[in-house]
Amino acid sequence: MAAVDVVIMAAGKGTRMKSKLPKVLHRLADRALLAHVVDTASTLKPRRVVVITGHGATEVEAAITRHSGAKADFDLGFARQEPQLGTGHAVQQALPHLDDEAVVVVLSGDVPLTQGDTLQALVDACGGENLALLTLALDNPSGYGRIVRGPDDAVLAIVEQKDATEAQRRIQEIYSGIMAVPVARLRPWLARLDNQNAQAEYYLTDIVKMAVADGVRVVAHKISDELQVAGVNSPVQLAELERAYQRRRAHALMEQGVRLADPARFDVRGSLQCGQDVFIDVNCVFEGQVTLGEGVRIGANCVIANASIAAGAVIHPFTHIDGEKAGVSVGQGALIGPFARLRPGAQLGDEVHIGNFVEVKNSTLAKGAKANHLAYLGDATVGERVNYGAGSITANYDGANKHRTVIGDDVHVGSNCVLIAPIKLGAGGTVGGGSTLTKDTPAGALSVARGRQVSIPDWQRPVKGAK
Template sequence: MTQDIVILAAGKGSRMKSTFSKVLHKVGGIAMVRRVLMTASTLPEAKLHLVVGHQGEQVEANCQDFSANIVWQHDPQGTGDALRRVAPFLQADGATLTLYGDVPLIRASTLEKMTALSTPNTLVLLTISLDNPTGYGRIVRDAQGKVTAIVEQKDASPSQLAITEVNTGILLAPNNHLQTWLAALTNNNAQGEYYLTDVIAMAARDGVDIVTVNPENAAEVAGVNDRVQLAALERELQHQQAIHLMQNGATLLDPSRIDVRGELTTGHDVVIDVNCVFEGKVVLGNGVEIGPNCHLKDCIIGDNTVIKSHTLIDDSQVGESCDIGPFARLRPGTQLSNNAKIGNFVETKKARIGEGSKVNHLSYIGDTDMGANVNVGAGTITCNYDGVNKHLTQVADNVFIGSNTSLVAPVQIAEGATIAAGSTITKQVGEKQLAFARARQTNKDNWPRPVKK
């Protein structure tokens, strides 16, 4: 059956005490509502509907790349009211899956189990049994074990409150019946709202089969109402990701001290030390070692590269068997060829560093095209910005650059050239030439040192 997927994201979330929509708060570096949309998008024949209300413009702007049908729910009056707003857009011959923008860890595998059971005369309900069901709607079954209704906490009798099987809020209903049920909803309850859960009793009355599916764990269907719950889901997601990484051959020296805020792919025998953060899309090759307190974002790291502690790498490509850090920073556009070395307190930006080249200490290399086997002395900088425009520095193979050198771009250093320490280079240096550019030293006798006033 074709699928309409409705994501409810209209709530105010006042307990978050935030200036922006609750569903835009992030888990694993991704807004909760985006996580739900990403999961929903994996289902075949899915037509997405996003119900927005409080700060809906923010939510819509953040999710526009999903091409979801945006439905406004001004003055929200419950989940049933939200579905009634979507009803005119539902496909006549399909089924509607209802999800929640603040339940970010729902798994595609669980939703696939639900859709596999969907028929024109079947309602599929996601339920879970909890030791403490307080606050949840209870699943009411008859003597034969068939679901007959869902009773909300505030409307439940003492015997119903003793039920431990609860409603997660996620259900899949055939549209040919759902349209009728939504039209028949009333708000005659303790909350004065239109409950989507009331359609369960209508389905039982109409002879529709009601089947239940269970998630793999409670965190999968846990919602977020405040920052405490948000933090709990963050730790749960990080725990799940750490297990996945270790199962795929990575060694985490402390699985509780890693944060993956995007997509991390690892090869065999990768070792990751504590307090490392990975953002965006990061790929680590075989045998990569990451030291403690490193931050990697949108980068590819080649096999057997070692990244030492407190190193930042952003939007860069690193070749095989490189040696980076500690305290190095690779900014966007950096490309390191195999066996390159970037040492402590070195910053690169939009720089191509050739095979075997070394920038060992206290240097800035920006807007640079550097060849192979270049040695860059400590304190060397490329002066790539003239106050208006950026300019390129070109360094050929086998160049030796002495310490404390300034390369004023645009400038070209030819193959095999040597730059004397302390030089400011403003002109082209030819092959195998020695270039030195220093002021003549002057020594003055009896120089009076400054004194503190």
């Protein structure tokens, strides 16, 4: 089997997007359109991927280099197309990067949802010898190049819409813009292209006629899934493709047994792995890498990113979890929210309760610990069965450095307490409400640090306007 090179055309401006951002960097499921294409191309295990850039070239090249980074197992290269004189001219710019012994797959940077197995079937159809085209029959083929076949059903040419006759415009089979062709055959064909057409551009599709003239077999791999070849040219099309993509993700999860309250109000912008009997309510967004264990319930309007949530946990509505690079983990049977916030490094044990308007950052809470109302735990180690009162905070930052708070097992922290780190609270101790602690406390002790209560009899409040 011949080696595979991939060329991705990403030079266009995308005028109809009405945006300063290059079209291929607009995001679908929180990834750039071009990133989707590169990731799919990588499933072919290519020797090299060449991205043809033009409009916003510096920005596009930097973004896709960051996306691929060190993880890429192929050589990532770029070719500039300036000015943009058509698809044939674009691929001409990539020729110096291609190996004559390889098969090149040509993709478009604004067609993000082609599947890897479809591309592999196209490469197989090429077989290192043929010109293979990815085609599709559309009820409304307007705007696409038409596949012209001969009496024996062999592909003879692709005719662009603006150059097509009335009879040709009635053809429903269209060219998707995706092809696979041996580089050794492609190179002389590209050298023979001209721009004698309605657009005065160099059409890559003209190589079909050259292949036929040279006796090279032109084959069409015809699919029925329109979504795989759908491109993005406007914000409307981007939004439509986003919903189509999310609908497919939703259906795939439901087929695995996940219960979605409404698959039309569900967004995955990364990887979501679910155990058995997971339930997800409406308007939830999952980003990065998220794992939901068996029987997990996610309430409405939650945003969850880079987190692992163990079996039986319940995430109540309007909870925001974002583990970023450090991650967040939630133990079995834990109850989180509503309106809770878990930040990077929050590690919650089994049966932990985090209630409304509680924020946890870079802290470990052991089994059964509870912080049910209006509290902050940052840079803390919290023992088992701790009860952390409403309005209490760990004061972990001294203006220059972060310090840690350690709370032993079975400690009860009253409401409106300030624990000034670094500090350790001994196991079984109690902190009186309203205390501001600056020193370690012994195990089993009641610790109170607040001003003496004073009552002044017959005190009069100031009167408005009095001098």
